[in-house]
Amino acid sequence: MNWEAILMTIPYMTVVILFMIGLFTVLFKKNLIKIIMGIAIMQNAANLFLVSLAYRRGEYAPIFTSAESTEMVMPTAHALTLTSIVIGLATTALLLSFVIMIKKHYGSINTDDVRRCKE
Amino acid sequence: MRKPIAVLALLILFVFLAMGAIEMRPFGEPEETEMDDYFLYDEEEGSQAHNHVNNVVTAVLFDYRGLDTLGEATILFAAVSGVLTVLRELKKEGGKDD
């Protein structure tokens, strides 16, 4: 067994396992708030994948106060991840306000009772 | 009838993603890094010689890629407008009818 090759794929396997946990929660749970939590877990898995693609072995954070310029990690993926986190926040805020309106009209947040549009 | 089909689809997706994760390049050895070397240490247009900023991530966000930050601020503004519209109060019975 090649232990070095197995250790090198642990970050990507973590991303796959987190994504599967989020997808399982969206498909098989019946409470609306648990479904929203599953969507947030899937967004966090995508952000983790973006950050783990930009690593060079044995180097430091890309800030000139504490590292030389020849031993820095690649800084482009960190900027894309910041934008993606804000987009996840906007999605979650709008979904939660819809749950408040459903509770006012139907009286419950179980997906077995909220099947058809109310007159 | 719906549950076994969903479990089978989840298992097939997990096998595909796991096979893709095993055959990726090793963690920590990127191959083509010309764009980031241009941001970090070019002689005349890097981040320390061109716009005199110590934090490279903030310089990429606000100076080299400023239009993406403008779009992100607009998304935040539109989301807050949507929340304020859904949860407003009407003069009649209450809630957002019709």
Next chain:
Amino acid sequence: MNWKMSRIVRTVTNFLIVPIIVYGIYLVLHGHLTPGGGFQGGAVIASSTALLIIAYGTLGEHEKDLSSVEALGLTLFILIALLGIGTTMFYNFLAGAGGVFGGTIPEGINPGYINTGGTVPLMNIFVGLEVTAALSLIIWMMSKETFVINSEKKEVKD
């Protein structure tokens, strides 16, 4: 909601608001020297609004200023971007020229100097203003929908 917490909680909140806001302003202002910036500092200052709503129940007479502050932040951000339209949009016309935020830094590792950076610290301040007002508005709007479920909650006097 319109009930407030006990006197101990209100006194500790009065004491703790000032260090939280000072820490948030430090993160926003030093965004070009240490990890931080507009979005991170704005989220820290918005958490002080959540503390005020939990302890007091309402925000008083400042509820109508939040939407004006958010629109002002976004307008000033677009204005700074359009000021250098001679060369391109988002042009850094303050870097290196001895002006408000102009100044040069030596090569290699150096302790940071605030007077550098060009238009990047100004954009950090405006984005921090907008993110603070947006998150506070979301928290305040969702806190008006709480209701009491078959229990008797007395209002705390004084």
